[in-house]
Amino acid sequence: MRSRRVRTGTVAVLALALLGVSDGALARGDRKAARVEVKPVAKPYRDRVELARFITEVAERRALDPQWLREQLADARQAPRVAELIMPAAAGTAKNWAAYRERFIEPRRIAAGVGFWQAHADTLQRAETEFGVPAEIVVGILGVETFFGRMMGGFRVVDALATLSFDFPRGRSDRSDFFRSELEELLMLAHREGIRADGIRGSFAGAIGWPQFMPGSINRYALDYDGDGHIDLRESIADSIGSVAHFLQQHGWQRGQPTHFEVEPPTERLELATLLAPDIEPRFSAAQMQALGARLEPAAQGFAGALALVQVENGDAPPSHVAGTQNFYVVTRYNRSSYYALAVITLGEAVRNALGAASGIEAAAASPLSDKQPTRRP
16 A cells, blocks of 8 residues: 655646636646745745634534644744745736647647556546546546646645635736635545644645645545545546546536537627627527537537637637537636637647557557558568
C-alpha cells in the first residue's frame, strides 16, 4: 500500500488559463510552469483574531476539537504571491480561442495523453461504463488541468486558502467567504484522511491533485476508485479518473449525448442576440434555433435535447460558434468557461484520434498480412 503522506517534492506550476473562481478556473494552478517548490512565507496567522474566530466557528459547526484545529493551522502563513496571482488580467486583454487552443492542443500534450490512455485504459473504460462519461472527456480534463499530473502546483494549500480567506486582495470581487468555506473543507479532508492540512500542496487557489479539485469538491465528489480506503488525488490516478467522471455525472452528464454540433450563426443581429442571451445554458430546441436563422449540421437538426449557441472570440478575427448540448454545459460546471470546455473536448478528441492512429500502425506492423516490409540496412 502506498504511503498516505502527501508528497512535498518539486512540482511544476500550471498557467492560469482563464479568470473566474470555480473548481476549474481555480484549479488551473500557477501562472508560471517553473519547476519550483513554493516555500511558506512570513506573517503567520496563528495570532490573528480572525483565525481564532474561524477555529471557534468550525469547531462548533463540525464538532471538531479546537486544539486539533489550532495545531493544523498553527503554521498557516500569509502568501503575498497568492494574492497577486488571484487578481484578474489587465483590462483590455482580448479573449482569443485560437490562441487558447494552441496552448493545450499541441503535440507534447497529445503525446502525453496517448501514453496516459494506454497506461490506464482499463480504469478509463471502467469509469465510462459506470458513469457514462467518455474516456476522452476525462483525458481532456486531466490534460488541460495539470498536463497529466506534471503541473499540480507547489503552494501549501493551507497558506493559499488562509491568505484568500483573511487577506483577500482589493481590486476584484471579494470571494473571501468562498475561500473560508474551502479552508474549512480542507480541515475536514485532513481529519477524515488522517493527514496534516499543512502538508497538502496544490495551486495558488487551493486546488489539489491531478484533476485540481477544490477541497469541497474532494469531499463531495471524489472517490476511492482504487479501493485502498483513502481518497488521494495527488498519488492515485485511479482515484483521479473515477472522481472526474463522478463529478460530471453528478452535474448532469447525459450518457451517449454529444457535447456539441457544428453551426453557422444567424446574420441578423437581433436573432443572434436572442440566441446568445442565455450564454452557454442550453435553452433552445433545434427547430427554434433554425427559426432564428441558425444553420445546424444534419445530425443536429433532429436532436431532441436543448441547445445553446456558444460563441468564443478570436481576437480581431471573427468569432467561432458551436451548438452546445447539455453535456457541453456540464463540462463548464468543472470550469465555468466555454473556452475551457472547448479545450477539454478538442484535446480529448485529438488524443483519441492519435491513439487510434498509433493502434492502427501497431496492428499493421504486427500483422502477418501487412504489405509493409522492414527496411533493409546495408
